Amino acid sequence: MPEVVPSSPEQLLQERFGLPGFRPGQREVIDCLMESGGALAVFPTGGGKSLCYQLPALMLEGVTVVVSPLIALMKDQIDYLRGRGIEAARLDSSLTREEAAAVERGLRTGTLRILYVAPERFNNERFLDQLGRARISLFAVDEAHCISQWGHNFRPDYLKLAETSRAIGVERVLALTATATPAVVEDICATFNIDRACAVVTGFHRPNLFLSTVPTAANRRDGVLRERIKERRPGAGIVYVTLQKTAERVAKLLADSGVPAQAYHAGMETDDRTRVQEWWKGSDDAMVVATIAFGMGIDKADVRYVYHYNLPKGLESYSQEIGRAGRDGMPSTVEMLGSLEDVSTLENFVYGDTPDREALHGLVSELAASDATFDVAPRTLSNRHDLRELVLRTALTYLELMGVVKQGTPFYAGYRIKPHVPLPELIGRFNGERAAFVEGIFKRAKFGRSWYTLDLDGADPDQRSRIIRALEYFGEQQLAEVSVTDLRLRFHKLVARPDANALADTLYEQFVRREQAEVERIGDMARLVTYDGCQTNVLLSYFGESPAQPCGHCTWCTTHQPTAFPPHAHAPDIGARVDAAALQKLVRDHPQALATPRRRARLLCGLPSPGLTAAKLTRNPLFASLEDVRFPDVLAWCERSD
Template sequence: MPTDDILLVLRQNWGHQAFRPMQEDIIRSVLAGQDTLALLPTGGGKSICFQVPALARPGLCLVVSPLIALMKDQVENLRKRGIKAEAVYSGMSHQEIDQTLDNCVYGPVKFLYVSPERLLTDMFRARVGRMKVSLLAVDEAHCLSQWGYDFRPPYLQIAALRELLPGVPVIALTATATEQVKLDIVEKLRFGPGHRVFQQSFARPNLSYSALPTEDKLRRLLEVVRGVGADKTSIVYARTRRQTEDTAAYLQQHGLKAAAYHAGLPSDQRTRTQQDWMENRIRCIVATNAFGMGIDKPDVRLVVHLEAPDNLEAYYQEAGRAGRDEKYAFAVLLHGPNDADELRRRTQQTYPPLDTVRRVYQALANFSRTAVGGGELVAFDFDIQQFAETYRIKALDAHNSLRTLAREGFVQLNEAVNTPARVHIPIDHHDLYRFQVANEQHDKLIKSLLRFNGGELFSGFQRISENSLAQHLKLSVLDVRKTLLFLHRSGIIQYQPRQESPQALFTTPRYDADKLPLDQKRLLQARDLARDKTEAVIRYAAGGRCRQQLLLEYFGELDAPACKVCDFCLAEKKARQAPAPAADLRQQLLTLLKATPQTPREVLTHFAPGQATAVTEQLRELVEMGELKYAPDGRLG
């Protein structure tokens, strides 16, 4: 395909005039039908690499993605550009998934985003072979590898999916992968001969990395934020919800426009806070690590971590949210005297004993009232604090056991994601009209639904605003919801209420907890790998070398030059420019002036401005001691 054609796709849909480095080569590889692995840094434009070739050819692009929030953001962004996109993920009803998949078989859908645990369900397998799939995109491809920092066993089902899609090329994308992970991705996805691997350097020349030791993190944070500029956009990452709120309050007390952001806040508040930050009404957002995924704000000047992440992959991704506009930016890790020991302890706790994991699995089954053999992919509201209190499990044991179960592919946990209410009208226009005539009391609401959403309600689920309907009809939101539920039960509409609670689900039919097939060998291997990754973080914080070199070597770039902008490189530069000790300076002056007599003003040009006082003082002493003498022309020699 000529360059002009794919550039036209880019310009028409995104308004960009040119591709970023490597994007065009990746796109051409995909269009040539080659299996392709693309490693691009955070903010490097990964999504363009599969979206452009998908739009440049007939058929549907199937995108596997692990994060509901990220899926929803990408679908929303595509729809805003007039591109038909759908998503299938946990929390959707059976009818909604059924309708969405039918739209992909029979309708003009270009992109279908799907979470990995949905890939081999009977409903999905029955449809995917009838879809005209032209490209399979695997986002966050490091999740395929047991050597990666976020291994997810459901991702291994993608290889079986390829058997249902013979001849369909695959593009796998990630921002972070070691050499071992890259090889694992190629093997697990069964890349064919002639596959291509594209990798940009992980170097970020515009990003200054620092790791600052401190015993008072809040005070040091305030200094860092003010040093970069209180009016500049920043992200501060904290480990706990409480820490985000306490830190934001501290910054506010010192006059900064700061706010906390975490999954425990009401959905409306999270949305408002994020919007205020995007539009610069808030300059500093203090958040847990989920914040930032899928958010396109290129002018972040500073990212600070109050605690070290568990691995350098996570740190690189989170720190990399600074300076996406390629202007100078800062990534700062604050670490205290006990942080290394605390990080090691936390890593150890992440892998609880198997009997604890089984106990938590059984408690989850009781909590959700799920019988053995049932519950597969049926989402339920889940409050982990209430869960731990109800079953008298330590909160940390509950959290880490659930993480283990999620990593092993037995459960899935979804943080609160604001999902608007959705409605679909499954009956035809004539039947709907007859119902309206016979049920006058519901006529106004049905007309309002059609007024706001039009005929698309008949072809699939559409978002609705219960608040807007209530205002339009001069009813309470509660009354609107009651009427929608009545219409749902009557078979007139299919109604999915607004969802904003955290949810959980079993990704397999529920096991008897005693027979849960936990792979002890794999869990021990994962624990040892996590320990190695923890030690890499500790070495990074300790420093002693260029920070960027340490990061690049971790990702397999062994010959990178020093960055010259991290805290270590700047300290080295400063040391080289620092005043020489008196004895050294004395010898430098004697050597210089014996070779070439010069005036004191000429002598000063050979030294840094900060050394002027010391040089002048040494010249005076050398003259007084008779080691240097003035010539008639004012030169010393």
């Protein structure tokens, strides 16, 4: 095990990190960890959250485990720490077997100081067993607001982290986030048993940011954005948009106008996203036009401008996104161009994620009829019950927290093998029974143009284990390229005969409450734009601060007049826009995919679901024919037309 370092926090700060002093809140968090065994750090973007676990990791005997959903952040921080002689590593699916084995060895021998892992890693029983045998001196949870069902970025895998931390016997817990309302702060503290006095909130006020609010009609935004960027002094910036297609279109518009601009969104290939990110980080005047997929974990201090082409989905998102400007303390501008047209789009995304009760009842009924131990293919289950995969995983997590099922270690039912040498030569590397066994693997597999596909579903456990060891050997010896397919989630039933009706009702109520909270969050964002008073103070009040006077650096403080959204043209009567006969025929032709009013409303609002996609209804002319209309209005019309 690493020896306890006797140096004081101040000495370590200077000697190991080369920093002259602590930023606001950092020393308080470290003191809470050392004295009380737990802390919550709510620091704004760029406020120095990482140091709150990096420095204690050098003071404590054992390993610090950092849970983060951001692989890019993990890589950057590991490079930084290793550059300072601090042994740090990560465990994720991108590592080779040899790399993962080296990390596990460091965890086992105690030479590792800091281990970064993604939250889904805690569904792996083998990993949990390894942690249970190690000394976990500090368990740090980044993006901790994700554990709160009422936070703005709820992630199902986060809900089980607190229970897991107690099960593996961690000595201290640190939760970290850049955005948390008072209610979410209470939720995090209660979940992780953190003393409320150890919730250190440094404040969200950024006096170097000018909050400009210029709500602009959708048909004028292109011109306004282009002129804003061209008339201002050069500087790196981000333009946030809601849709991927908007990112592509606006980036081209700016580039054609002579502005160095590129698009960034989750629909791009990983290499392309990395290329754009590095291009932007290395420039002092580039504009990246991005969805919310951009910015988390990126360390660029000289961002001079952040534009919101569309309305953000809430005050938490807005605060986090504008927080990426001016992290060097220099004056920077954040400008809001959103309009009322954006409200319907944002709300419809929320409504599109809410499953209908019938889908949830079908899911629970299938699980109730399963054996005591069973496995599911998430994509297949998602398609069968018309539940998006994230919604499905959320429902399964709810059922686990309700004590109905318990998830085991996920596994893969399929493998793909691409030999690097002729098959007879590969088999010839082995003798006797081993050669016959290897030959049997390839006889069992199906051959395509260059890949063998191997289905292990239903294989004898001992045989399956031996086949997997053989495939791993092929990869280690460079005899073949091996990849996994067909993810399966394994579960154990804790209730032999669950009440499907009652569980479906409870799950549906959970999703509806979540939906209402998200819609209210969008409303808070719209109210900020038109508020008759200091807009900065509205933002600060939302996060629990009590500013004494107007900020002096927002649009209202400059004009003393509230801004107003341009009039929003009301959509015409739904009945006049929908070919009712065509819709009725579609329902007759696709009775399952369009079985409920909610599913038909999804079709008309252009909200894809597994059922609509499988039935190829996203290509139908009726799909997205009412994408500019609020989902509740379309749903009500569909219910009346039933």
